[in-house]
Every structure is written in structure tokens, then in C-alpha cells.
Amino acid sequence: MGTPTYAYVEKRLRRQCERLRTLTHDLPARLLYAVKANPNPAVLRVMRSEGLGLDVVSPGERVLAERLGFAPEQVLFSANNLTDAEMRAAQESGVLLNIGERSRLEAFGQAFPGARVCLRLNPKVEAGHHEHVVTADARSKFGIPAEEIASARAVAEAHDLRVVGLHQHIGSGIRDVAPFEQAVRVLLNAAEAFPGLEFVNVGGGIGIPYRPDQEPLEADRFQRAVGAPLRHFLEAHPSGGLSFWFEPGRFLVAEAGVLLVRVNTLKRASGRVFAGTDSGMGHLMRPAVYGAYHGVYNLSNPEGPLKPYDVVGNVCEGGDVFARQRPVQQIREGDLLAVLDAGAYGMAMASTYNLRPLPAEVMIRPDGRLDLARRRRPPEELIDALLEAEETAATRSPTAPASPAAY
Numbered sequence: 001m002g003t004p005t006y007a008y009v010e011k012r013l014r015r016q017c018e019r020l021r022t023l024t025h026d027l028p029a030r031l032l033y034a035v036k037a038n039p040n041p042a043v044l045r046v047m048r049s050e051g052l053g054l055d056v057v058s059p060g061e062r063v064l065a066e067r068l069g070f071a072p073e074q075v076l077f078s079a080n081n082l083t084d085a086e087m088r089a090a091q092e093s094g095v096l097l098n099i100g101e102r103s104r105l106e107a108f109g110q111a112f113p114g115a116r117v118c119l120r121l122n123p124k125v126e127a128g129h130h131e132h133v134v135t136a137d138a139r140s141k142f143g144i145p146a147e148e149i150a151s152a153r154a155v156a157e158a159h160d161l162r163v164v165g166l167h168q169h170i171g172s173g174i175r176d177v178a179p180f181e182q183a184v185r186v187l188l189n190a191a192e193a194f195p196g197l198e199f200v201n202v203g204g205g206i207g208i209p210y211r212p213d214q215e216p217l218e219a220d221r222f223q224r225a226v227g228a229p230l231r232h233f234l235e236a237h238p239s240g241g242l243s244f245w246f247e248p249g250r251f252l253v254a255e256a257g258v259l260l261v262r263v264n265t266l267k268r269a270s271g272r273v274f275a276g277t278d279s280g281m282g283h284l285m286r287p288a289v290y291g292a293y294h295g296v297y298n299l300s301n302p303e304g305p306l307k308p309y310d311v312v313g314n315v316c317e318g319g320d321v322f323a324r325q326r327p328v329q330q331i332r333e334g335d336l337l338a339v340l341d342a343g344a345y346g347m348a349m350a351s352t353y354n355l356r357p358l359p360a361e362v363m364i365r366p367d368g369r370l371d372l373a374r375r376r377r378p379p380e381e382l383i384d385a386l387l388e389a390e391e392t393a394a395t396r397s398p399t400a401p402a403s404p405a406a407y
């Protein structure tokens with residue numbers, strides 16, 4: 001297999017789906033997968049075969065879900081500053097919109113009076129592995145602040161909108177149950193004011209242990225902190241039909257993926273050994289963007305003695321580092337390294353910075369078979385795309401300016 005390549009392990013994806021079912025087994029739960037974590041179609045097909053629906057956050061993700069055969073009822077569209085045209089296309093496709101701004105709700109109500117809608121609440125609980133992934137503190141752009149929920153309800157009523165769902169998503173990479181517990185309390189409190197609710201959506205955000213000294217979120221504690229209040233709410237509102245939705249991304253896919261890179265250069269300098277690879281921060285941005293930790297494993301020398309390395313990439317940036325002073329089994333030039341726990345927000349956030357083509361993606365099937373999940377594109381495709389506009393202009397008559405629509 002060539003490198004760099006993202007490899008996903010189907011068995012592990014299914015194991016995480018099973019864990020999620022266990023976490024929520026004593027609730028009337030509906031499980032969605034947050035596509036943003038990893039939109040590879042092979043991953044989405046596994047999720048569908050596990051009975052999961054999808055949380056999508058953009059027109060692109062919505063259309064991908066549709067093209068893969070997810071029914072509109074299986075998809076929740078958590079909108080975020082959509083244009084009128086994007087909102088209309090989503091509504092007409094039949095998916096349920098989850099709206100987190102009063103002005104968008106107003107526009108939606110005017111365009112689709114009487115429609116079903118979900119409201120995204122900001123419960124003002126700060127949580128997440130890094131400040132960039134906190135989505136529910138007072139500075140967050142997401143959701144209708146809890147104290148404004150009555151006025152949002154008034155907007156909905158003015159347009160006969162049926163608020164069938166109440167949603168929150170407080171942040172990502174959360175391994176402590178306390179923020180979930182706090183936010184669920186706010187969410188359920190707000191739910192009291194919406195008698196027509198069909199579901200309450202607790203969002204995603206469950207973290208995973210990236211570092212060897214980190215523990216996963218404890219299932220028992222999660223069930224007590226989150227499951228119990230949801231069950232109590234159900235008992236207090238026995239009208240029936242209410243379900244609880246969960247929409248994790250990272251929890252389902254992070255540990256199922258590795259980024260495979262090859263070491264091409266070993267360099268000793270300033271008392272360090274740099275292991276230079278054929279990938280970099282463009283392919284896995286999490287270390288550069290969040291200071292995130294990813295384990296590194298030498299597949300070519302698994303029994304080798306542990307030695308400290310700076311495992312770095314081929315991008316022209318000082319921050320192009322997978323791991324600093326990390327003990328890895330002794331590395332030789334030519335060795336194949338696995339950057340671990342890279343299945344979530346890895347390829348999904350990858351870029352072609354420095355004009356480096358994106359990695360390929362493969363799915364490892366339970367019987368050991370490898371299926372190509374996205375082909376590696378030749379660098380020429382990048383260059384062609386860059387030169388396309390100029391080359392098109394060169395073939396246009398000099399007196400005919402490009403139409404503004406071309407921009």
C-alpha cells in the first residue's frame with residue numbers, strides 16, 4: 001500500500017456502534033452519526049448497516065447522505081448560518097432542519113409556515129478538549145441561548161411551526177460526565193415548554209482517550225448522569241412517543257482509523273532525532289490546530305527499543321509536527337509508521353497545503369480484505385485545477401469579459 005494513507009478498521013467501527021448502543025440501551029434512543037468527523041462513504045455505509053441515521057451540517061453532507069441512500073427521515077440537518085437557498089434546498093429534500101438562530105427561524109417560518117422544525121439550544125455549558133471545539137459557552141455562535149428560548153418559541157408559533165425536536169451539542173472530546181449532566185438539565189428544563197416534542201437531542205461530544213494515561217468516559221457514570229434524568233423526564237411525561245437522540249462523531253470513528261506514513265529522512269540535530277515523513281500537518285491538522293496528542297507506532301519495527309523522536313512532516317511550517325520527543329520503537333529510514341486514533345477529524349479536515357495531494361483512504365474489512373475508499377489523486381490534478389481559470393480565460397475572446405456568475 002502506498003503512503004500517506006488513512007486506514008479504517010470496519011470491526012472497530014462496529015464495536016463503537018455497539019458501545020454506543022450499550023450506553024443508551026435503557027432509553028428510547030435514536031442514534032445518529034455526525035458525518036463531519038469522517039465523511040468517507042465506506043464509513044457512512046457501515047453506520048447505515050448498523051442502523052444509525054446521520055447528523056449533517058452542510059449542503060454537501062446532506063447531498064452525500066442522499067446519494068448514499070439515507071432516507072430524509074434518517075437525517076437531521078444542524079444548520080449553521082445557512083443561506084436562504086441552502087435552507088430551501090434542505091427543506092425541500094425532506095430532511096428535518098435544526099435551527100439555532102432566531103433570525104433564521106423567522107426566515108424559515110416565513111418560507112415554510114406550518115413546517116416541522118428542531119431548535120438548537122445553547123445551554124451555556126463550557127466543555128471540550130480545546131477552546132476551538134467549545135460550542136455552548138456564552139461566546140459561542142451556536143444555538144439559541146437558553147434564556148431566549150421563549151422568544152424563539154414565539155417566532156415558531158407566529159408561523160405555525162411545529163417544534164418537534166430540541167437539540168444541543170455542547171462541545172467535542174468530553175471525557176467527563178459533569179458537563180453532559182449539567183447541559184441535559186438545562187435542555188430538559190427547556191423541553192417543558194414544548195408539549196409537541198417528538199425528541200430531545202443530547203448531541204455528540206463524547207471523547208476518547210488519545211493519551212496512554214487517559215481513561216475513556218465511564219459508561220456507568222454516563223448512564224447515571226445522562227440516562228437517569230432522561231428516563232425521569234419520560235416518566236414525568238408519559239404521553240408517549242418521545243425519544244432521545246445522540247449524535248456522536250469522534251466516539252464512533254476516532255479509534256478506528258490510523259494515518260499511515262513512511263519515514264524518508266532521519267536527522268540528528270540539537271540533541272534530537274527528527275523522523276521526517278511523507279505526510280504532514282495538511283493531512284492531520286489536529287496536532288497543529290489543537291496541540292492534540294496522537295500515538296505513533298512503528299509498524300516496521302514493532303519489537304524495536306523505544307527511543308525519543310520528533311515525528312515531523314514534509315510541510316514548510318514549524319508547527320508541522322505529529323509528535324515531539326515521543327518514545328517510538330526505533331525508527332529507520334523507510335519504516336512505516338501508524339499515527340493512531342486518526343479516524344475522526346483527520347481526513348475530514350485535511351487540506352492540500354503546499355500543493356501536497358490528499359492521502360488515499362482504505363477500509364480494512366473483518367476478513368482482512370482491503371477496500372479502496374478514496375483513491376490517491378495525482379499531484380497533476382491539483383496543478384490542473386489551479387491553472388484551469390487562466391487556461392479558460394486564454395481561450396476566451398479578449399473582448400468578452402467573464403460573467404459575474406463565474407465568480
Ligand SMILES: Cc1ncc(COP(=O)(O)O)c(C=O)c1O
Pocket residue numbers: 034036037055057078169171172173203204205206247248249250251344
Ligand atoms: C451539531 C454537532 N453534532 C455532533 C457533533 C459531533 O461531535 P463529536 O465528534 O465530538 O461527537 C458536532 C461536532 O462538532 C456538531 O457540531
